[in-house]
Structure formats: structure tokens, C-alpha cells
Amino acid sequence: MSDPTEANGTAGAAEAAEPAKASGDGTGGRHVRVVLVDDHRMFRTGVQAEIGRTEETGVEVVGEAADVDQAVTVINATRPEVVLLDVHLPGGGGVEVLRRCAGLMADPEQPVRFLALSVSDAAEDVIGVIRGGARGYVTKTITGADLVDSIFRVQEGDAVFSPRLAGFVLDAFASTDAPPVDEDLDRLTQREREVLRLIARGYAYKEIAKQLFISVKTVESHVSAVLRKLQLSNRHELTRWATARRLV
Secondary structure (H helix, E strand, O other), X not given: OOOHHHHHHHHHHHXXXXXXXXXXXOOXXXXXXXXXXXXXXXXXXHHHHHHOOHHHHOEEEEEEEXXXXXXXXXXXXXXXXXXXXXXXXXXXXHHHHHHHOHHHHOOOOOOOEEEEEEOOOOHHHHHHHHHHOOOEEEEOOXXXXXXXXXXXXXXXXXXXXXXXXXXXXXXXXXXXXXXXXXXXXXOOOHHHHHHHHHHHOOOOHHHHHHHHOOOHHHHHHHHHHHHHHHOOOOHHHHHHHHHHOOOO
């Protein structure tokens, strides 16, 4: 990843030298500075290629990060308008990034806004990052054009959700009751929960590996850990367990 400070200086020089160019392209004069936070380098590369064509999309990717510490450092260094934030990250997850960037989100003059972009569509993940201060949550099935639109909407202060996820948020904030603690579920790591849901939905190990950008061997290790922690014998019992808790 290039030095974010250097990237800012280059972008600023280009804008000063060609002030009319941005309004003459296909962006309608819109411009937003974005940081990508995701622990999968290939995914970040794909998103960069899809949305980072600044003259076409108006999106300028000014930094990337793969874990919580990197994310906080890059966000503080670049002060982007929008951060695309994965929910599950080494070092404490997206919620920890939000907690450590609370002051930037609250800045009245130059707020940093967060849009969660995750493979997970689980209610607890959605609610967790929204309670943490994210302005929206979209899944990784989103198209490039819709992602660009979502980024600009978040920049403008709107709340943005993939269609089926909005109900989770409405239900959560309509209720004053805290969700019950599931001690069995709390034994699992965030990645183990992702694998659990996909197994319960009938995905094969190869399909899970492809969707989560991990190896089949890693999937097998996570499944073994889940079965051991939940004291279950096979994936059929695991599916029943997940279905009973409405995790599927």
C-alpha cells in the first residue's frame, strides 16, 4: 500500500492543476475520499479496481488496512470522508475500529463516516456495528455501482442498508430490551460463527472457502472447533443447533 500521506498530496496537486476536470467527467463533480479496511488483500484489490477509478466513479481510495491497528493508524493519517469497514478483523473486529475512532466520527467539521461491507448478514453483526456508530451495512454481494452510490449517500449523512438487513436494525432499536446472552454462541470466534452459518445453510467446504477467502483446510479446522466447543457430533446436529437459534 502506498503512503497515504503521499497519496493525499498527489490527489491535491491534481485537483489544483485541473479544477474543471472533475466536473467534466462522469461523476457529476462528486468526490469522496475512502479507506478500505478488510483482512483479505485480494478482496481489497478487487474493490479498489471496481470503485477506485476516480475519474469515472468520483471515489478516491486513499488508504487500506488489514487489521484493527492498521485501520486506526491509516484512518487517523488520511482522515477520509468514508471508511469501508469489514466486520470481522484481526485485533478486535470492526466494532473495535469504531470504538477507537469515536472522536473522528463525532468531529462536527470533518466527520469520518463508516459503511460496513461484510460477507456476514447475521443480525448480531449488523446491530453491533450500527450501535458502534457505522452509518450503514451492505453485504459483499453488492454491485460496484450500488457500492459507489452507498458510499456517497453515507458521505452525505444518510443511513444505508442492504434491503433485508434494515429490518434487523429497526427491530433492534424499536426494542428497549437487551438481547439475551447465548453462552454457547459466545464461545465461538467471529470466524467460527461465519463458518457455522454457512455450514447450516448447506454450503460445501469448498464453497465456504471461496466465499470467506480461506483454504478448505482452514474451513475444516473451524468446523472441528465449532463441533468441539458446542459438543456436537456432525454437521446435521450443527444445522439443527443453528436453526433453533435462528442463525440460519
